[in-house]
Amino acid sequence: xxxxxxxxxxxxxxxxxxxxxxxxxxxxxxxxxxxxxxxxxxxxxxxxxxxxxxxxxxxxxxxxxxxxxxxxxxxxxxxxxxxxxxxxxxxxxxxxxxxxxxxxxxxxxxxxxxxxxxxxxxxxxxxxxxxxxxxxxxxxxxxxxxxxxxxxxxxxxxxxxxxxxxxxxxxxxxxxx
Amino acid sequence: xxxxxxxxxxxxxxxxxxxxxxxxxxxxxxxxxxxxxxxxxxxxxxxxxxxxxxxxxxxxxxxxxxxxxxxxxxxxxxxxxxxxxxxxxxxxxxxxxxxxxxxxxxxxxxxxxxxxxxxxxxxxxxxxxxxxxxxxxxxxxxxxxxxxxxxxxxxxxxxxxxxxxxxxxxxxxxxxxxxxxxxxxxxxxxxxxxxxxxxxxxxxxxxxxxxxxxxxxxxxxxxxxxxxxxxxxxxxxxxxxxxxxxxxxxxxxxxxxxxxxxxxxxxxxxxxxxxxxxxxxxxxxxxxxxxxxxxxxxxxxxxxxxxxxxxxxxxxxxxxxxxxxxxxxxxxxxxxxxxxxxxxxxxxxxxxxxxxxxxxxxxxxxxxxxxxxxxxxxxxxxxxxxxxxxxxxxxxx
Numbered sequence: 001x002x003x004x005x006x007x008x009x010x011x012x013x014x015x016x017x018x019x020x021x022x023x024x025x026x027x028x029x030x031x032x033x034x035x036x037x038x039x040x041x042x043x044x045x046x047x048x049x050x051x052x053x054x055x056x057x058x059x060x061x062x063x064x065x066x067x068x069x070x071x072x073x074x075x076x077x078x079x080x081x082x083x084x085x086x087x088x089x090x091x092x093x094x095x096x097x098x099x100x101x102x103x104x105x106x107x108x109x110x111x112x113x114x115x116x117x118x119x120x121x122x123x124x125x126x127x128x129x130x131x132x133x134x135x136x137x138x139x140x141x142x143x144x145x146x147x148x149x150x151x152x153x154x155x156x157x158x159x160x161x162x163x164x165x166x167x168x169x170x171x172x173x174x175x176x177x
Numbered sequence: 178x179x180x181x182x183x184x185x186x187x188x189x190x191x192x193x194x195x196x197x198x199x200x201x202x203x204x205x206x207x208x209x210x211x212x213x214x215x216x217x218x219x220x221x222x223x224x225x226x227x228x229x230x231x232x233x234x235x236x237x238x239x240x241x242x243x244x245x246x247x248x249x250x251x252x253x254x255x256x257x258x259x260x261x262x263x264x265x266x267x268x269x270x271x272x273x274x275x276x277x278x279x280x281x282x283x284x285x286x287x288x289x290x291x292x293x294x295x296x297x298x299x300x301x302x303x304x305x306x307x308x309x310x311x312x313x314x315x316x317x318x319x320x321x322x323x324x325x326x327x328x329x330x331x332x333x334x335x336x337x338x339x340x341x342x343x344x345x346x347x348x349x350x351x352x353x354x355x356x357x358x359x360x361x362x363x364x365x366x367x368x369x370x371x372x373x374x375x376x377x378x379x380x381x382x383x384x385x386x387x388x389x390x391x392x393x394x395x396x397x398x399x400x401x402x403x404x405x406x407x408x409x410x411x412x413x414x415x416x417x418x419x420x421x422x423x424x425x426x427x428x429x430x431x432x433x434x435x436x437x438x439x440x441x442x443x444x445x446x447x448x449x450x451x452x453x454x455x456x457x458x459x460x461x462x463x464x465x466x467x468x469x470x471x472x473x474x475x476x477x478x479x480x481x482x483x484x485x486x487x488x489x490x491x492x493x494x495x496x497x498x499x500x501x502x503x504x505x506x507x508x509x510x511x512x513x514x515x516x517x518x519x520x521x522x523x524x525x526x527x528x529x530x531x532x533x534x535x536x537x538x539x540x541x542x543x544x545x546x547x548x549x550x551x552x553x554x555x556x557x558x559x560x561x562x563x564x565x566x567x568x569x570x571x572x573x574x
Contacts, residue, residue: 022505022506024505024506024507025266025267025269025505025507027506027507027508029506053393053394054393054396054409055396056396056508056510056517056519056536057508057519057521057534057536059521059534059536061523061532062532066525074521074534076508076519076521076536080393080407080409083414087506087508106394106396107391107394107395107396107545107548108394108395108396108541108544108545110544111540111541111543111544115540119230132223133222133223134222134223134226134573134574135223135226136223143228143231144230144231150231150235
């Protein structure tokens with residue numbers, strides 16, 4: 001099925017949830033409200049005409065001062081049997097950055113959602129184990145947000161002093177000292 | 178004999194890695210053990226996180242190229258090619274046919290190189306020393322080929338948006354062809370050593386089984402997915418570069434265990450040799466850069482030093498910035514040696530990516546590690562880590 005055709009069918013089934021359809025270079029993204037995201041994704045996974053069994057990727061995008069709502073969570077879906085793909089973009093508000101987890105549908109979403117939470121602070125409700133994945137567990141702030149300071153936070157990060165102390169301690173093991 | 182009354186048992190938590198040879202240096206597994214059986218496995222990653230995606234947001238499309246080298250540093254060429262294809266699709270440009278063939282050649286040579294390193298280290302983890310030495314011998318030859326092509330051995334940055342950096346020489350083609358004639362006999366050597374080796378079989382057959390449905394659900398890709406019997410290869414599903422002009426088979430496993438994943442990769446190397454032979458024989462003549470691509474790619478240094486046009490072009494590119502990309506978003510995936518490597522680029526109409534997301538196969542594979550390890554033995558965890566072929570540079574980005 002062509003991406004535009006899939007997008008049209010989803011829009012027909014969920015007229016209130018689909019905000020718009022973005023079409024670029026033959027790829028389609030269905031922009032949806034976050035409320036019924038789990039229902040839409042479940043249908044895309046279970047319905048034999050779509051059969052999106054492979055979640056290629058899940059990530060966040062921060063449109064600070066460019067768009068309202070500020071965040072989007074992007075799902076890249078693919079069907080191995082039908083060989084078609086579609087992109088779902090769920091809108092997430094800045095005030096309440098949360099939406100339903102889809103780790104129950106695709107197990108691979110587990111870590112992708114953890115990464116999205118780690119980088120953007122978007123909370124995935126009913127996620128089995130929502131923890132930071134790439135950054136240290138006690139890290140403050142969300143690095144991929146557009147307003148995150150590029151040179152890091154102004155204050156010292158937790159444990160900074162301890163690392164410096166360790167560095168001094170280990171100097172005695174260096175050669176020629 | 179009477180049973181021991183005072184025997185105490187307790188669950189043991191074992192931290193394996195990050196400083197452990199079989200965990201690639203920067204992967205930590207927290208194993209909860211009952212005797213030698215793994216009850217629960219929790220992987221911890223992020224020790225090599227360098228913020229590649231954040232860095233890309235501050236760079237022009239051209240400047241991002243060296244960032245992609247450092248993802249899967251075992252096969253930098255395939256990362257470069259994947260990134261170039263995504264940006265080309267975004268800009269709506271197409272590389273000339275010769276450049277496409279050259280890229281296919283370097284991608285496949287990289288695949289062989291990556292699989293050789295995988296075979297060497299995986300075999301070493303399991304206890305086979307000789308294969309390690311043999312595989313590195315052949316890999317060294319491939320590194321020499323890359324050096325001849327672009328001057329670099331590891332972080333090559335050779336492909337360009339709209340083509341490749343420089344043309345291949347006849348000497349490169351000749352040496353590559355010699356290698357292709359010789360290499361199948363080398364694969365046979367490796368197989369003679371381990372294919373029916375009893376220790377190898379006992380360590381790999383029936384270990385880390387993952388069913389086809391589970392493998393898809395976990396998002397596995399590449400040989401790790403195909404080992405479970407799923408016929409999904411992006412080179413066949415969405416042919417890019419010159420893949421639609423070559424014939425090759427996709428090796429598929431049956432049982433989805435460590436041994437099947439090993440067999441798949443061995444057969445993939447043979448298929449790569451076949452693809453390379455076809456590419457070398459069919460290599461067309463013509464330009465190596467798309468006519469509209471130089472608008473945002475720096476001209477070659479020798480031309481900057483000898484032609485006024487190129488000098489002006491370089492000057493404007495550095496001072497005024499590159500050509501702006503159209504607004505939009507694009508996801509382009511390629512079949513890297515580890516699996517599906519995808520680049521999702523959001524463009525806001527400037528010369529820099531607004532958001533660049535890298536879908537790294539190793540990240541997904543590490544996430545599926547608990548499902549492979551739990552219920553097995555500690556020794557099997559080593560075989561499992563090796564069989565999913567992860568590179569932590571790519572996983573942590």
